Amino acid sequence: MVFTGVVAYPLTPFHADGGVNSAELKLLVDRLALSGIDSITVLGSSGSFAYLDADERRQVLADAVEAAGGRVPVAAGISAVATREVVAGARAAEQVGADGVVLSPVSYLPLTDDELIVLVEEVAAATTLPICLYNNPSTTQFSIDVDLVARMAHVPTLVAFKDTAATPAEFAERAARLREVLDRPISHGASSDPLLATGEVAADAWHTGLAALLPASYLAFRAAVLDGDAARISAERSRLVPVVQAVHRLRKLSGLHALGRACGIDAGDPRHPLLPIAGSEQRDLARLAEAFDDVEDGVLR
16 A cells, blocks of 8 residues: 555544444445545544544454455554554554554654654554554644654655645645655655645645545546646635535534535534534535535435
8 A cells, every 4th residue: 555646534433322333434435445536544533533442443444444345445543642552553453454554643742753753663563564654733743844754764664654734835845855855755645625625736645534525526626636627626626615614614523524414424423522513504514515426415425
C-alpha cells in the first residue's frame, strides 16, 4: 500500500446505546469498495478512534477488512497517547489483515523531534506494514517539519506523509521542500477538506473523511484538478464547498455523522462527550446532500 489517489476515512457508525454498528460499517465499506476509491483508512479522526477502546478498534478494522474483501486496500489508524498502545495497534492491524497503518503523534505532552523519530522506529520494528505519518498540528499541538520527515527516511516502511497547510501556496512550498530533502520517494498527501476544496492542490494523495460519504464527487473533483480542467473544477467546487464549510462549522465529527445521516447512512450520534447537531442544521445538510450524484433518494450509492 502506497497511500496515493483518494484515501477515504469512513466514520464509525454507532447504535443508539453507543455501541459500534458493525453491520452499517460493513455496508459503508462495501459501497466504498464499489465506488472506485483508491483506499480506505478506518480508525482515523473521522472514525472516532479516540473514543474507542482496543477491542472496539480491532473489531472495526476486522469488519472493514472483511467488507472490503481485498477489492481495495484498507489501512488502520493506530494513534494513541502511549507508545505501547500504538505498537499494540500496529501489531493488531497486521494480524487482522490491514494493508497499512496511519500514525499521528498524539500525546498528552507535545512530542519532541527525537521522540517522534523513536516512535516511528518502534512502530516499524513492530510491523512490516507500510506506515503513513500524519501531520495534524491542530490536534497534536506538534507540527512535523518536512526536514524532520527526511530524518526518518531511513525507516524503509515509512512510505507516506499525510500533511496539511493553511493555504495551497504553503502546501506547494512544503511539497517542494520535501522533494528537495528526501533521497527516496515518499507519497506526500494533502489533508483538510477546506484545503482540498480550493481545487489548487493536486498532491500524491487526498486524505479525507468527506470522500467516504461522497466518493464519486471526490474522485471526479480530483480527476478535474489533475487534468487542470477549470470548468470541471468549478462545477465540482460549487457543490463541495458549501458542504465542506457546513461540516467544519458544525465541528467536524458531529458534522460528519449528520452528513452521514443525510446520505442515508445509519451513522448514529458521535460518542459522548460529543453531542449531535441540532435538527435544523441536519435539515440544512440534507438539502446540500441532494446536489450530489453520490446520493440518490437520500441514500448513498
